[in-house]
Amino acid sequence: MLIRDAVAGDWPRIWPFWHRIVAAGETYTWDPDTPQETARALWTGPAKRVYVAEDPAGAVVGSAYLTPNYGGPAADIANAGFMVDPDRGGHGIGRALAEHVLAEAATHGYRAMVFNAVVETNPAVALWTSLGFTILGTVPHAFAHPRHGRVGLHIMYKALD
Numbered sequence: 001m002l003i004r005d006a007v008a009g010d011w012p013r014i015w016p017f018w019h020r021i022v023a024a025g026e027t028y029t030w031d032p033d034t035p036q037e038t039a040r041a042l043w044t045g046p047a048k049r050v051y052v053a054e055d056p057a058g059a060v061v062g063s064a065y066l067t068p069n070y071g072g073p074a075a076d077i078a079n080a081g082f083m084v085d086p087d088r089g090g091h092g093i094g095r096a097l098a099e100h101v102l103a104e105a106a107t108h109g110y111r112a113m114v115f116n117a118v119v120e121t122n123p124a125v126a127l128w129t130s131l132g133f134t135i136l137g138t139v140p141h142a143f144a145h146p147r148h149g150r151v152g153l154h155i156m157y158k159a160l161d
């Protein structure tokens with residue numbers, strides 16, 4: 001599994017799983033009907049460093065972004081997002097992407113990483129916890145999950161220094 005910086009030509013290979021994940025409405029606070037150009041701006045906008053996971057056959061099977069979570073005097077607190085093609089989940093790609101992005105964040109001078117809205121039913125909570133993130137708090141009943149009903153959104157935090 002190669003994890004590398006994304007290039008412009010990668011977006012059309014990210015979009016199919018991006019769309020599938022967001023359309024499912026279970027993990028991100030973006031509109032499930034987000035059109036492709038809006039999605040591209042959300043994931044690859046100018047403030048974002050974007051990474052992809054590529055399998056040995058050259059298929060893009062996951063992606064992540066790294067960006068400041070705040071501005072000005074708090075611009076060294078990072079935010080990141082992660083997606084793995086659902087057809088390729090459960091094989092360590094998400095963990096490898098996360099470890100890569102955490103290392104990148106430290107390299108680029110971030111002091112901590114914050115996730116603003118982790119759906120409390122998301123199995124990814126276990127991944128973030130295993131990587132050292134803690135739950136700072138939970139916005140109760142914030143997220144209308146298509147299967148679980150109203151569930152909370154965790155704010156998760158990890159210091160990088």
Ligand SMILES: CC(C)(COP(=O)(O)OP(=O)(O)OC[C@H]1O[C@@H](n2cnc3c(N)ncnc32)[C@H](O)[C@@H]1OP(=O)(O)O)[C@@H](O)C(=O)NCCC(=O)NCCS
Nearest residue numbers: 027082083084089090091092093094095118123124126127
């Ligand atoms: C979250 C996501 C990036 C994980 O990617 P992945 O390649 O499936 O994850 P991995 O195979 O590396 O699994 C890592 C850990 O995640 C957890 N995990 C991931 N999927 C899981 C599932 N379906 N059930 C239970 N645990 C799961 C486990 O703790 C696993 O631990 P392990 O490494 O000890 O096995 C991927 O499931 C995804 O894209 N989900 C939809 C988008 C999303 O939720 N992004 C994160 C928003 S906070």
